[in-house]
Amino acid sequence: MSELTNLGVKAIRDGVADGSFTAREVAEAFNTAVAEAADLNAFIVTTPDHALAAADAADAKRTRGEDLGIMGGVPIGMKDLFATKGVQTTAASHILEGFTPEYESTVSQKLWDAGAGMLGKLNLDQFAMGSSNETSYFGNVNSPWRKEGSNAAMSPGGSSGGSSSAVAARIAPAATGTDTGGSIRQPAAFTGICGIKPTYGRCSRWGVVAFASSLDQAGPMARSVEDCAIMLEAMAGFDPKDATSLQMDVPAWEAGLSADLKGKKIGIPKEYRMEGTDEEILKSWEQGKEWLRDAGATIVDVSLPHTKYALPAYYIVAPAEASSNLARYDGVRYGLRDLPDGAGLQDMYAATRAAGFGDEVKRRILIGTYVLSAGFYDAYYTQAQKIRTLVSQDFEKAFAQCDAILAPTTPTASFPLGSLNEDPLTMYLNDVFAVPASLAGLPAMSVPATVNSDGLPLGLQIVGKPFDEQGVLNAGLAIQQRAGFAAQPEKWW
Template sequence: MSSELTELGVADIRDGVADGSFTAREVAEAFNAQVAAAKDLGAFIVETPEKALEAAAAVDAARANGETLGSMAGVPIGMKDLFCTDGVQTTAASHILEGFVPQYESTVSANLWRAGAGMLGKLNMDQFAMGSSNETSYFGPVKSPWRKAGSNTALTPGGSSGGSSSAVAARLCPAATGTDTGGSIRQPAAITGTTGIKPTYGRCSRWGVVAFASSLDQAGPIARSVRDCAIMLEAMAGFDPKDATSLDMPVPQWEAGLSADLSGKKIGIPREYRMDGTPQDILDSWERGKKWLKDAGAEIVDISLPHTKYALPAYYIIAPAEASSNLARYDGVRYGLRDLPDGAGLQDMYAATREEGFGDEVKRRILIGTYVLSAGFYDAYYNQAQKIRTLVARDFEQAWAECDLILAPTTPNAAFGLGEMQADPLAMYLNDVFAVPASLAGLPAISVPGGLNSDGLPLGLQLVGKPFDEQGVLNAGLAIEQRNGFTARPETWWA
């Protein structure tokens, strides 16, 4: 029974608990066992089996009393270690926050607990969400459950939400939270054969989420299906007066509104996304996606997003600049690591703490960000990047006159080997080339499985929608999901 329960997604668990097919405790115990047996994946930094069982007990008691159950009742999830959790260590996968135990709950996690979800543990990630391969974590890399055909090489699960994507793909949890600054939900979902959605900027509160780039960071779910993402996003979202960027508007009923009928919809294909060197497997997947959407009733139209080629360099100026400001608070004074050499003064403590606490990639981005914000280069770099951001957003606004949604590959490649790109940061940054434009414009975007490449590894298809049109994005994702019929899964080698 326990192995059967871990094959279920969010909707099936919620419905099964509600109708008495099984108890929330049975579900929690089954997933706790999965997590405990999968340490080789490195997906969890902290395991919290007792939290999962506590939440399950509350759900079972509520059902026994005839109370109305929440939309996530009985569903144990993984929580990316960027979300502050009351009484549970939160580190952003960094040594500088090791041992930090918040005395408050992030708004997103509080919303999920209120909906009846339980926590299996805190998921590994790239340090401070800076990375595309989950190799920058102080606690070690996360491994993808996938392997190339005929190879035992350890592969990346993507990043920064690599612990989330790996755990969902390996059936360690039915769903997990992620955050997306420049593709960190969509890219890991794509290369692990899972589904992930970044909502419109402001849909989910950033309060209690460790900040990387405040004008870009947005929470969202990674799950096994479009329906599961809709259910979980509905529970996560909502206005929060503690977050000045939170959208003060009702949360739509995305699950109830799901429909794979795209009659009357126009799907834009941006010509600028056909980049030199893109593997044929990616292009073939893109072509299949067009056919699936056309079969669902949509019309395929060519569009132009002319400033696409400038989006990635603009992102890697804006995001490090904001990171430089946000990470200034980690100084050894208030919380986390403190390195105080003998006879050292205050400035020495700052320097020693940050040198010891931050990883190389975090230091690299702080240095870049501090440089582009400096008096001599602010106008030349930061201001120019903000102008590019405006032009990228304007490209999308003009495209909506011709189409309702945009279809593109999620990533320029399938999963690569751990260590393969560590020596070349620029090559690593290119993993986000298709994902970054939607982030700069604050648009909703989903990645759904698009099939396997010639090595037997998952590829993702990305759908980008108009502001606040998560429903349209989810519906188009559902149309692809139904026609693709993606059932591939990795062979279990980690337990």
């Protein structure tokens, strides 16, 4: 049944519903694919029994003539940042190794309620901190893609690298991701799949291990715009347990999909033509403009003048919130406890955190603690929050002239694992096009556009107005239809 693993969310859901195949056949095919793809290191924990139980429930519903749900019969991968009842949840960190929640995150519960099953918990950068999926305690995730003529292991992007690798390798039809400063969009671009970060507050953060609470947002990663629309519908919705959750009805995004952009204006920010951006990325951006013109849109120039300050502001705000959020990992209540002989409480805190947190997490905690300290709070954190406001205002002014913005997702294609480890600043620059939309809390999506001269995928990004996921999805669909992206990684795993 290997051909079943080539199907996406919509095709699986509709096929199960009309009896073309059973949900159990689908789950078995994907469970086998996951087991055979250990070399990707995309999963930290596999849960074949969960996938089969959900499949059997879907098949039983169909037999009884009941509604299967919007995700009925679809097995998915769950980023290991979402708490899953009875299944280890680690955020890819040693400090949480062995932690098994007694509760289910709101987003994962919504997906199970919609008929989805879980193939397993996906690897990620530790505490979602990273752009290459090299900071996980459980080892690097490998991209299924390789440069033409090379066997060098490539980055699947981060932090949702396990999600992007699994979807691109056809070992999961879709996966959850989280996006704090590009962690859905950048890995989607690196691996030739789709991923959307919805408006901040669309998806509940309850039960999601926190990195930067004012930025974190869950979203779907799948192989098509249609599949992302379906999954986002299942994930989104108001949650009284999350104080930042939007009290708004979930639109019928799947039903509203349309690639006709007549009357729409697409903005092109002049500040995004940045030094160091790959020429092939810029070329694909020009091609993207033509595709959207062909779909009926008018292309207009817009200005986002504070763009150059967005990345430095992000790398003050996010670590500051991380240093506060990660203070809860102290070895007292759950997770790792390192208690040296004769140690007191402070010694236990220090030993546990030294052993439990990885280098990148420690780096960001130190940065965050520094910028929040009494002598530097106003000089750094307060200034960064002011920049954040200016970035949001830039978008407001731009959206007075256009309906959505087209930009590259990343400044380069994927890079070999290990090639940027000694240069954290260059690594951080991977998020230069993604961070502004995160700071402003806007919906933004990456859609695969083409492959470069090395045979690696390149993505285009659409940024929309607040709450206008439909506009983002529709522009993404217009690009998808015209790009006709059908490239797949050659199987080596």
